[in-house]
Amino acid sequence: MIVLECLFLTIAPCDAAEPWQLGSQDAATPMMQGIIDLHHDIFFFLILIFVFVSWILVRALWHFHYKKNPIPQRIVHGTTIEILWTIFPSIILMFIAIPSFALLYSMDEVVVDPAITIKAIGHQWYWTYEYSDYNSSDEQSLTFDSYTIPEDDPELGQSRLLEVDNRVVVPEKTHLRIIVTSADVPHSWAVPSLGVKCDAVPGRLNQTSISVQREGVYYGQCSEICGTNHAFM
Template identity: 55%
Template structure:
């Protein structure tokens, strides 16, 4: 099986990540147009001999090159602020999960259930089966129902960690003694990988995060089995 290098973002698996990708494309297009204009002005200035050494100032030009950048900044800032508020908004979550960072693994507690919790360790390379990703697969995945508002309470047991899943547009620092919260909605079933994004020690790169989004009935079956095993 051929593997191709990923040059851009991961495919969006949540509405927030879709918004982030759209904003990235919007900002990149603005940057491209500005760079093209600046390059054209530089080339035109260097290559032409049509200059007037008696022009010392021009109020009109100064007004234009002050107003246009201000408008461009507003066009970039407004969508950015909108996404910031969307990312910070948590409305009526259907399920709450507490993710606690340890050196060097994650533990998850489903607070809506009485005894549903487990530790999530990275699977060593020698124990992987064909199709699993090295340094990314875990023995117990965090399972969530698809198209359901999920709140994640993030904390740490020892040092700073960061609970990050790029495909879901989620990144929240795990601070000892502090409870941070974030939320997401998975827009499709799938398995989404992340890693601790804080330099938390020697095995910082070996505490991956795996979120598996499944239909609601599958999630109910999984939670029942986990409670029976507990």
């Protein structure tokens, strides 16, 4: 399980999935806000296409019913309509592709000089975090393990199967670099409200950059099937 806590002075609501939730969690980073905006833009085109196709289907069923057309008309080619149904989908795909690629490349951008670098190491079935920019008394990087609180041992107010014993604490409105890897099998470090999903692959370092724009407690879960207790990670 992944829990990030931003530094704040007042208590903020938790960002986690809710029962019967249909949409995305509230965005806490520009990256996630871009994903939500792109989803809304694409959904607009989906509604237009759905209405148009439904209208054509109903019109065809009404006008070409077997009682009205006992002898069906044979149509071999329809040059005009074939051109139209080739051009218009291409235009729609272009309007979808341009912002999609812009968002994709912005998500791949890595901050050259981040304020904090955090390394997340996946294990079966917990996470180890290293604050490489901060050393402890023995000059070692600040390192700790983060385990999910057992479902039969939660405290009042804690989220079942989401709360952990040690939270990752980061400052808000600060550029962060997250380095993700694994010590055993593939995992995936994901926090929906931050718009982050980074694969943890053994022997490989993947990185992503985030900047949390508002205070809060953000919950995430491993998004790669990694064994028996994957659901509790």
